[in-house]
Amino acid sequence: MKILIAEDDDHTREALREVLSMEGYEVMTASDGLQAVDFFRVSKPDFVCLDVMMPGQNGYEACKQIRRLDEYVPILFLTAKAEEIDAVLGLELGADDYMTKPFGVKEITARIRAIMRRTAARPGAKPTEADFFMDDLRIVPAELRAYRDSVELPLSPRDLKVLRLLYERRGKVVDRNMLADEVWGVDYFPESRALDQHISQLRKRIEKDAANPCIIRTVHGAGYRFE
Secondary structure, eight states: OEEEEEOSOHHHHHHHHHHHHHTTOEEEEESSHHHHHHHHHHHOOSEEEEESSOSSSOHHHHHHHHHHHOSSSOEEEEEOGGGTTTHHHHHHTTOSEEEESSOOHHHHHHHHHHHHHHHTTSTTOOOOOOOEEETTEEEEGGGTEEEETTEEEEOOHHHHHHHHHHHHTTTSOEEHHHHIIIIIGGGOOTTOSHHHHHHHHHHHHHOSSTTSOSSSEEETTTEEEOO
16 A cells, blocks of 8 residues: 655654554655645555645645545645644545644554545545455455454554465465565565564464464464465
8 A cells, every 4th residue: 555645844754654664555755745746646645644834835735636636545634733723624625634743653553544444435446455364364455454253453554465465375385585575575684583573463463372373374494374
């Protein structure tokens, strides 16, 4: 999933890029509204975060232009506390929600997932992937969630990539290099423990017994497999 962040503050923009990239999103950044609209026109992201006050062209004007290009793409406004009331104007212009700064990592990722769930069924929205099952777990890509009976389990885009790859290669060993290439891409370093740590944390959330996994099984010396 591709996210466009338009924010004129360098520190905030880079922090958002880093946080969302770690979650597995493909992130592009713009430093003003004009650049944001140009990037949107060329790259067609799946989600847009717009700062309200930016030089050159503010978030309101960028929102109006993006809405002319795409009626359905989800848009989240980022506002300073003093601009909170004015953010209502942003909603009237076509934004889906707004957040006031400062906000936490978990807050913005949860808000993005919630907006994506709300907007997935819009007429004209981009088609979503079909649900799939791994053991007794139902994976719902459109919601970035999994379900075991009535229990709801949140997933990050990176979690979803791991599970989809294992599912598509069911019964086959997926080696570490393949997982790294597909899920982490060029930013992954072979000596990094990021992959193992991610798998460990994902197991704790989705397996009934993380010590004896049924979904993500380790094939010692080779990689991982889903039967």
